[in-house]
Amino acid sequence: MYNTYMIRYGEIGLKGKNRPAFERRLMDNVYRALKKLGSPSRVLRVYGRILVESEAEPSRVLDILSKVFGIVGVSPALRLPLEEEAICEGALATMKDAAARVLLPAGAALIFKVEARRSNKQFPRTSPELNGLIGGYLLEHFPGLQVDVHTPKIKVRVEIREKNAFVYADDIPGVGGLPVGVSGKALLLLSGGIDSPVAGWMAMKRGIEIEAVHFYSFPFTGEKSLEKVRDLCRILTNYTARVRIHIVHFTDIQKEIQKNCPEELRVTLMRRMMFRLAARIADEQGALALVTGESVGQVASQTLESMRVINQVVDIPVLRPVVGMDKLEIVSRAQTIGTYETSILPYEDCCTLFLPKHPATRPRLEQALEAEQVLDIESLLAGALERTLVEEVQQPLP
Amino acid sequence: MPGRQVYLDNSATTRPYPEVTRAVLEAMEEYYGNPSSLHKKGVEASRVLGHAREAVAASLGVGTGEIVFTGGGTEAINLALKGALPGRRGRHVITTAVEHPAVLNACEQLKAQGVEVTVLPVDGQGVLEPRQLQETLREDTYLVSVMYVNNEVGAVQPLEKIAAVLADFRQGGRKLLWHVDAVQAYGKLSVRPRELGVDLLSVSAHKVHGPKGVGALYVVPHTKLQPLLAGGGQEHGRRSGTENVSAIAGFGVAAEVVAREAQGEAGKIFSLKKKLVDGVLAAVPGAILNGPVCRQDNPCCAPQIANISFPGLRGEILLHSLEERGIYVSTGSACASRKNQGSHVLKAMGVTEELLEGAVRFSLSPMTTVEEIDYTVEQTAAVVQELYALI
Numbered sequence: 001m002y003n004t005y006m007i008r009y010g011e012i013g014l015k016g017k018n019r020p021a022f023e024r025r026l027m028d029n030v031y032r033a034l035k036k037l038g039s040p041s042r043v044l045r046v047y048g049r050i051l052v053e054s055e056a057e058p059s060r061v062l063d064i065l066s067k068v069f070g071i072v073g074v075s076p077a078l079r080l081p082l083e084e085e086a087i088c089e090g091a092l093a094t095m096k097d098a099a100a101r102v103l104l105p106a107g108a109a110l111i112f113k114v115e116a117r118r119s120n121k122q123f124p125r126t127s128p129e130l131n132g133l134i135g136g137y138l139l140e141h142f143p144g145l146q147v148d149v150h151t152p153k154i155k156v157r158v159e160i161r162e163k164n165a166f167v168y169a170d171d172i173p174g175v176g177g178l179p180v181g182v183s184g185k186a187l188l189l190l191s192g193g194i195d196s197p198v199a200g201w202m203a204m205k206r207g208i209e210i211e212a213v214h215f216y217s218f219p220f221t222g223e224k225s226l227e228k229v230r231d232l233c234r235i236l237t238n239y240t241a242r243v244r245i246h247i248v249h250f251t252d253i254q255k256e257i258q259k260n261c262p263e264e265l266r267v268t269l270m271r272r273m274m275f276r277l278a279a280r281i282a283d284e285q286g287a288l289a290l291v292t293g294e295s296v297g298q299v300a301s302q303t304l305e306s307m308r309v310i311n312q313v314v315d316i317p318v319l320r321p322v323v324g325m326d327k328l329e330i331v332s333r334a335q336t337i338g339t340y341e342t343s344i345l346p347y348e349d350c351c352t353l354f355l356p357k358h359p360a361t362r363p364r365l366e367q368a369l370e371a372e373q374v375l376d377i378e379s380l381l382a383g384a385l386e387r388t389l390v391e392e393v394q395q396p397l398p
Numbered sequence: 399m400p401g402r403q404v405y406l407d408n409s410a411t412t413r414p415y416p417e418v419t420r421a422v423l424e425a426m427e428e429y430y431g432n433p434s435s436l437h438k439k440g441v442e443a444s445r446v447l448g449h450a451r452e453a454v455a456a457s458l459g460v461g462t463g464e465i466v467f468t469g470g471g472t473e474a475i476n477l478a479l480k481g482a483l484p485g486r487r488g489r490h491v492i493t494t495a496v497e498h499p500a501v502l503n504a505c506e507q508l509k510a511q512g513v514e515v516t517v518l519p520v521d522g523q524g525v526l527e528p529r530q531l532q533e534t535l536r537e538d539t540y541l542v543s544v545m546y547v548n549n550e551v552g553a554v555q556p557l558e559k560i561a562a563v564l565a566d567f568r569q570g571g572r573k574l575l576w577h578v579d580a581v582q583a584y585g586k587l588s589v590r591p592r593e594l595g596v597d598l599l600s601v602s603a604h605k606v607h608g609p610k611g612v613g614a615l616y617v618v619p620h621t622k623l624q625p626l627l628a629g630g631g632q633e634h635g636r637r638s639g640t641e642n643v644s645a646i647a648g649f650g651v652a653a654e655v656v657a658r659e660a661q662g663e664a665g666k667i668f669s670l671k672k673k674l675v676d677g678v679l680a681a682v683p684g685a686i687l688n689g690p691v692c693r694q695d696n697p698c699c700a701p702q703i704a705n706i707s708f709p710g711l712r713g714e715i716l717l718h719s720l721e722e723r724g725i726y727v728s729t730g731s732a733c734a735s736r737k738n739q740g741s742h743v744l745k746a747m748g749v750t751e752e753l754l755e756g757a758v759r760f761s762l763s764p765m766t767t768v769e770e771i772d773y774t775v776e777q778t779a780a781v782v783q784e785l786y787a788l789i
Binding site: 218219220221222223255258259 | 714715717718719720721722787788
């Protein structure tokens with residue numbers, strides 16, 4: 001029944017002079033996300049809200065809007081002509097719809113209030129008059145109602161605007177954050193695991209546009225593990241228009257490290273090479289930071305000592321959004337985002353062939369530097385970048 | 399990707415013969431009627447079905463009334479194992495530890511219905527000792543299910559000896575059904591259920607260069623079987639649902655090839671397999687053939703499957719390394735490799751953990767050539783040496 005959605009975006013409201021740019025970005029993102037509906041929709045900005053008009057199934061519209069960063073809340077609403085009768089009927093329909101979702105003990109009255117706001121002063125009734133008028137109409141036509149302006153279970157809101165009246169009751173929380181794109185771009189190091197997609201999602205939540213880099217070690221890992229990474233990106237496109245993946249041919253680097261470097265340092269050295277490659281791709285793509293799924297102390301390579309030695313090879317910021325979360329929190333977030341089921345598929349992203357039995361948990365920088373001496377780092381990096389493939393993962397349009 | 403493509407994963411599935419593809423397409427375009435319809439379109443479709451049924455029946459040396467088309471080997475097996483239960487008094491099933499998951503998991507479901515399942519062990523070659531079957535048979539055994547050729551290691555079960563054991567047991571009027579999973583044997587060995595006294599026998603089209611999603615169950619006449627699906631009573635009331643005419647047409651064409659060439663090709667396939675096994679074992683010290691000894695006079699050795707372990711390597715890595723050179727193989731069976739656990743077949747044969755991880759299955763077909771085998775031996779040797787150098 002609803003044909004309009006009123007979008008609130010609290011955090012953006014605080015951004016002072018940037019506000020218009022932020023709003024434009026959010027409107028753009030909303031508009032692009034709604035293309036998935038396959039039916040026309042309109043996105044307008046009015047009075048500090050974004051208004052979406054769509055005739056599509058409300059549950060689908062709400063599902064899409066619930067995944068657009070920057071939206072704090074959505075109210076599905078009825079857009080009505082500026083006529084008392086139509087407004088009263090609309091309020092009744094909204095009331096019925098909202099009441100169906102309220103659980104009440106048998107015999108208890110449903111407590112409600114009407115909250116009218118008249119910003120169009122041409123309309124002949126004042127806000128208090130409207131409250132009384134519509135409240136009375138509802139009491140008359142909907143049995144079991146009781147007015148209480150202090151503790152209502154349902155608030156029927158009526159907004160009298162210039163051309164239309166809007167009636168709504170529900171306020172569905174959005175995912176929050178900032179619209180993707182307002183904070184620039186970063187490069188996400190995406191393995192097939194649980195953590196990195198969550199890290200990417202959290203970066204996106206802060207308005208960062210994401211490109212992904214995946215280190216592919218065929219034949220030590222297979223096409224299925226690559227397909228899994230593509231699937232993860234596809235899930236992330238529920239939250240952003242598209243994700244570009246840079247698939248770096250990492251095999252030769254792994255082999256060289258395996259052949260020439262001390263076993264306990266392999267992981268450290270591999271990560272240093274990954275960071276170097278990622279930093280170069282970031283530079284090329286205009287990305288301002290790297291994003292990783294690292295969390296302190298989870299595995300041997302994620303001690304602070306390790307992070308420092310690995311981080312030393314790059315000078316762009318490395319964001320680690322899940323550093324403040326423990327494993328259970330990350331898993332539960334992954335489940336909410338929808339990446340968990342894909343992440344736990346058994347195809348390995350990093351070949352165990354190359355994992356030492358006892359990796360150094362506290363590598364020292366001098367050790368790493370010395371161990372790397374035997375590698376021709378420049379030509380290895382160039383070789384890997386030359387064989388890097390770029391793919392774009394997009395939400396399929398209907 | 400190199401231009402060369404050597405497909406050695408034929409036990410997972412095969413490449414359809416061009417004439418199969420043509421028959422499927424023709425049936426979809428021309429014979430789209432419902433075989434149950436009374437008009438001309440229906441009659442034409444039912445004729446296509448009839449031809450295919452004749453071809454499949456002929457390839458097994460049985461009558462057309464004994465063939466039930468199913469949605470593949472797994473369904474045929476499920477129909478045999480589950481369908482047999484309601485009509486019988488007994489509540490005991492005997493099978494082997496190396497069966498396909500379709501059999502083992504169907505047995506798990508039977509357990510929930512109060513059936514007792516005895517799973518017989520196998521020897522180091524993956525072969526059942528018929529005497530063990532003899533000792534396990536009971537008054538209330540209603541079904542024995544033994545595969546013909548094992549899909550992972552190519553062990554051929556001694557069906558004639560099993561037939562003798564069962565014939566012996568049946569003397570004196572004891573009734574039980576014998577099901578044979580012949581999915582991997584079909585098209586490679588002579589599959590003759592009547593001669594062996596087999597009651598139920600499952601085959602699948604896509605293992606013999608036919609289409610996927612179609613198989614058949616041979617059912618000895620007058621056998622009570624409860625259908626898995628309720629419906630319009632197609633396939634003599636044993637398998638409801640509008641027949642998959644186009645796939646069945648393709649199956650028919652593949653079955654004609656089976657009837658015409660099966661045994662003629664087996665010798666050729668075996669010699670290629672022997673060349674492969676000898677070549678790889680000679681080139682890679684430490685490599686071990688799992689399953690039956692590869693000799694022509696070994697009755698337990700199927701012609702098309704070679705399972706080789708490379709100690710210290712992970713099968714998956716070798717698989718992808720060969721893939722890089724255009725050679726497609728598998729680790730264990732295609733179904734098991736997805737689960738990322740060691741093969742239940744190799745475990746049942748007593749293969750050690752290290753060899754379990756490094757097992758790779760090469761499976762050949764009549765399409766396999768000498769050049770492909772030479773290339774595979776050469777590349778496998780090279781790849782394995784390269785990988786050994788890394789660890």
